[in-house]
Amino acid sequence: MIAFVLRRFAQAVIVMLAVALVAFVMFRFMGDPITNLLGQDATVADRQAMMERLGLDRPMPVQYFDFISRAVQGDFGISYRMARPVSEVILERLPATLELAAVSGLMALLLGVSFGVYTALRRDGWLSHVIMTVSLIGVSLPTFLIGILLIWVFAVELGWLPSFGRGETIQIGWWRTGFLTESGLKSLILPAITLGLFQMTLIMRLVRSEMLEVLRTDYIRFARARGLSSRAINFGHALKNTLVPVITITGLQLGAIIAFAIITETVFQWPGVGLLFINAIKFVDVPVMSAYLLLIALIFVTINLIVDLLYYAVDPRLRVERPKAADTT
Amino acid sequence: MTEPLLQVRNLRVEFPTRHGTLVAVDDISFDIAKGEVLGVVGESGAGKSMTGSAIIGLIDPPGRIGGGEVLLEGRRIDNLPPSEMRKVRGRKIGMVFQDPLTSLNPLYTIGEQLIETIQTHMALSDSAARKRAIELLGEVGIPAPESRLNSYPHQYSGGMRQRVVIALALAADPALVIADEPTTALDVSVQAQIIALLKRTCAEHGAAVMLITHDMGVIAETADRVAVMYAGRIVEIGPVREVIKSARHPYTEGLMASIPSLSHEQDRLFQIDGSMPRLNAIPPGCAFHPRCPHVFARCREERPELVQSGASRAACWLHAGDRR
Numbered sequence A: 001m002i003a004f005v006l007r008r009f010a011q012a013v014i015v016m017l018a019v020a021l022v023a024f025v026m027f028r029f030m031g032d033p034i035t036n037l038l039g040q041d042a043t044v045a046d047r048q049a050m051m052e053r054l055g056l057d058r059p060m061p062v063q064y065f066d067f068i069s070r071a072v073q074g075d076f077g078i079s080y081r082m083a084r085p086v087s088e089v090i091l092e093r094l095p096a097t098l099e100l101a102a103v104s105g106l107m108a109l110l111l112g113v114s115f116g117v118y119t120a121l122r123r124d125g126w127l128s129h130v131i132m133t134v135s136l137i138g139v140s141l142p143t144f145l146i147g148i149l150l151i152w153v154f155a156v157e158l159g160w161l162p163s164f165g166r167g168e169t170i171q172i173g174w175w176r177t178g179f180l181t182e183s184g185l186k187s188l189i190l191p192a193i194t195l196g197l198f199q200m201t202l203i204m205r206l207v208r209s210e211m212l213e214v215l216r217t218d219y220i221r222f223a224r225a226r227g228l229s230s231r232a233i234n235f236g237h238a239l240k241n242t243l244v245p246v247i248t249i250t251g252l253q254l255g256a257i258i259a260f261a262i263i264t265e266t267v268f269q270w271p272g273v274g275l276l277f278i279n280a281i282k283f284v285d286v287p288v289m290s291a292y293l294l295l296i297a298l299i300f301v302t303i304n305l306i307v308d309l310l311y312y313a314v315d316p317r318l319r320v321e322r323p324k325a326a327d328t329t
Numbered sequence B: 001m002t003e004p005l006l007q008v009r010n011l012r013v014e015f016p017t018r019h020g021t022l023v024a025v026d027d028i029s030f031d032i033a034k035g036e037v038l039g040v041v042g043e044s045g046a047g048k049s050m051t052g053s054a055i056i057g058l059i060d061p062p063g064r065i066g067g068g069e070v071l072l073e074g075r076r077i078d079n080l081p082p083s084e085m086r087k088v089r090g091r092k093i094g095m096v097f098q099d100p101l102t103s104l105n106p107l108y109t110i111g112e113q114l115i116e117t118i119q120t121h122m123a124l125s126d127s128a129a130r131k132r133a134i135e136l137l138g139e140v141g142i143p144a145p146e147s148r149l150n151s152y153p154h155q156y157s158g159g160m161r162q163r164v165v166i167a168l169a170l171a172a173d174p175a176l177v178i179a180d181e182p183t184t185a186l187d188v189s190v191q192a193q194i195i196a197l198l199k200r201t202c203a204e205h206g207a208a209v210m211l212i213t214h215d216m217g218v219i220a221e222t223a224d225r226v227a228v229m230y231a232g233r234i235v236e237i238g239p240v241r242e243v244i245k246s247a248r249h250p251y252t253e254g255l256m257a258s259i260p261s262l263s264h265e266q267d268r269l270f271q272i273d274g275s276m277p278r279l280n281a282i283p284p285g286c287a288f289h290p291r292c293p294h295v296f297a298r299c300r301e302e303r304p305e306l307v308q309s310g311a312s313r314a315a316c317w318l319h320a321g322d323r324r
């Protein structure tokens, strides 16, 4: 068990180092940091002095190491555009993205699994056909189009829900939440649906096909032959086996939700890190871009690690162990 | 005479397909008495498994029972509503499948699966069910059953798992156990032990056995009676000794001749040429006639019924006049 965790952890660290290298190269070579700080008409002497002050004249590996050690301490430099520490800006924007991702992730997971199980069990029911058809729309329409359609129907035509922003928020420590006000919750609905719809359909289709697969296995047949109730068979035996492979994909999907938030945040002008990143690209605000890259990578790697551990907890076959007694039959 | 435990009457299992209906089990009838071991043999595709599945009501769609009836203890069970049939499965009829490696749910411990089955059919407390589970594991020869209750299937070997499967089939003391090739997937060295165990434990629990197998040798040692199936029909059924010693149907004769341990008793040794017809090309008359060394005109036109011939019954025109 401990060896397994350590191995996975080491892999995660290696991935992070690789991403950090990309972020570093971007940070160091994309645009010209000196020009960005001093402006076009600085003298050569000024530039040289700045180079030395920032340590940009040192050998590359040293600079890379320096970049990493500062990143670990949460220091990603100063935003060119906002002239504030990048970590401060990101921390300010992170709660908005995390709240949005959590709501859409939860929605995608709960609805995806329920619909998946339902359509597998009632394969020929009319409701299953409706759900499958609608889900086809969910996977085939691009996210921004779904967002715009939702805005058009629910914000413009019906006027039920706001079309942009987070509504009123309340500050709790450094965390700014939209969960505690009515306008905050209302503002969350459309972006959350937009962001979660694709993942929901994906999870649903995955659960459905896995479940159909599991229902055909011998142990389900044997469970029937033992006279177990269909409830015990479907939800005890079949669903648990279905969820084993689903966990992996779902974990990756939750990571993807945070990464895809960029589009949704742009459509709904949601003040999260995704929107921050888009604006950073527009202004070639390289420190913000590389910090965002690292943040997304960290989230992916963490989720992956959790998924592996969960997998391990659910599936006894992964817990390597020798059969206790030698075969006596 | 007492009423048989199981009566199968004119059972028919069919698969509707685009090119017409395929008949996998064609109008078969037989009985199993209480505590009796009935062997069922036949080539691959003869309809042995389908017969077993039909009895326990587990034919996968689009397959269906196309006719006939199945009676258990005098009560019809082939047309029961699903909730009633569920009480028959496991409680009245237990089942042992071919592959113990895939018969057990990999995510639950042996104990959980046993206790769940016991509590589905018997109103027992958790501790009483647990006690029964340990007893059952002990009966099927799992050493240190108490500690092995918490093991997962992957921690058991194939032979051990089939013992667990037998324990599961017997968990609620059924009156009949259908064992569909219970040893085919096992290592040769453990096959005999598992068959002996199946026979002994079923006898102890008073359960009759329908033993489906390819292996005539196993039947010779285990069964009381044997039914020989060919192309969805029973071609011969009778006491094991009788069928082995003096097979009535030419197909049975061929089958016996192909078993080395039995064939030395035979003076006529012959090989059956050809193979069993596909379901969509079953010949008219006797399905065996294209391969039969004794074929004559009537075999090609009229389908023979099972008729008494000595202690056995055979479906062959050679014995049609043999009625007594």
Ligand SMILES: Nc1ncnc2c1ncn2[C@@H]1O[C@H](COP(=O)(O)OP(=O)(O)OP(=O)(O)O)[C@@H](O)[C@H]1O
Residues within 6 Å of the ligand: B015, B022, B024, B042, B043, B044, B045, B046, B047, B048, B049, B050, B051, B062, B063, B279
């Ligand atoms: N889904 C299906 N559609 C059409 N025919 C089928 C289907 N399932 C089984 N059959 C046919 O039913 C017939 C009987 O099959 P069954 O499994 O009972 O044979 P068996 O005697 O048990 O053979 P084996 O020794 O290989 O287990 C076979 O000819 C098979 O092709």
Ligand SMILES: [Mg+2]
Residues within 6 Å of the ligand: B048, B049, B050, B180
């Ligand atoms: Mg079979």
